[in-house]
Amino acid sequence: MRTIETITGRVSVLARDDVDTDQIIPKQFLKRIERTGFGEFLFYDWAQEPGWELPRNPILVTGRNFGCGSSREHAPWALEDYGFQAIIAPSFADIFRSNCTKIGLLPVQLSAPDCAAIADAGEAQVDLREQEVRWRAPSQDGWVGRARFEIDTEVKHRLLNGLDDIALTLAQDDSIADYERERERSGPVTTAL
Numbered sequence: 016m017r018t019i020e021t022i023t024g025r026v027s028v029l030a031r032d033d034v035d036t037d038q039i040i041p042k043q044f045l046k047r048i049e050r051t052g053f054g055e056f057l058f059y060d061w062a063q064e065p066g067w068e069l070p071r072n073p074i075l076v077t078g079r080n081f082g083c084g085s086s087r088e089h090a091p092w093a094l095e096d097y098g099f100q101a102i103i104a105p106s107f108a109d110i111f112r113s114n115c116t117k118i119g120l121l122p123v124q125l126s127a128p129d130c131a132a133i134a135d136a137g138e139a140q141v142d143l144r145e146q147e148v149r150w151r152a153p154s155q156d157g158w159v160g161r162a163r164f165e166i167d168t169e170v171k172h173r174l175l176n177g178l179d180d181i182a183l184t185l186a187q188d189d190s191i192a193d194y195e196r197e198r199e200r201s202g203p204v205t206t207a208l
Contacts, residue, residue: 019100023141026136028134034081036089040087040092052096053093074102077102105130107122
């Protein structure tokens with residue numbers, strides 16, 4: 016998993032509330048066993064509508080309750096494979112938020128007015144270390160808006176250091192080896208009656 020410190024760039028806007036995981040990646044595309052290749056099917060049904068456009072920018076701003084529905088790991092995979100590194104919304108489904116952080120996709124919860132201001136600005140910077148989002152229109156100098164966001168301390172540590180679940184386990188390699196050595200026995204253990 017890559018480390019995250021700041022994510023800066025243009026903003027894509029999906030002005031819809033209650034976007035569920037089946038809308039993010041429809042069920043017919045869940046047959047792959049690897050984590051890549053899902054981006055081409057992101058919002059597949061909506062992408063067939065005339066006038067649909069969702070640029071591949073590093074930041075997606077969307078509506079409330081994003082990622083609701085089934086606990087589909089493929090939804091964050093598809094968003095990440097499409098090119099998004101951060102998703103900014105007024106609220107997220109809890110399981111979706113957790114699935115995002117486990118792969119290095121940063122969910123940022125801000126107020127609806129802040130989300131609207133970022134969407135209007137068109138360019139933003141998400142600073143994980145400072146827990147702040149800054150925004151501006153691409154033609155402006157300097158950041159014209161700022162908003163702080165909350166994130167769990169352990170999740171922040173994992174994202175800043177690029178640690179997924181496997182990396183966290185491997186960091187305990189010495190303790191695991193000690194445990195395994197302590198429980199090794201030569202032969203079966205029996206007790207007299």
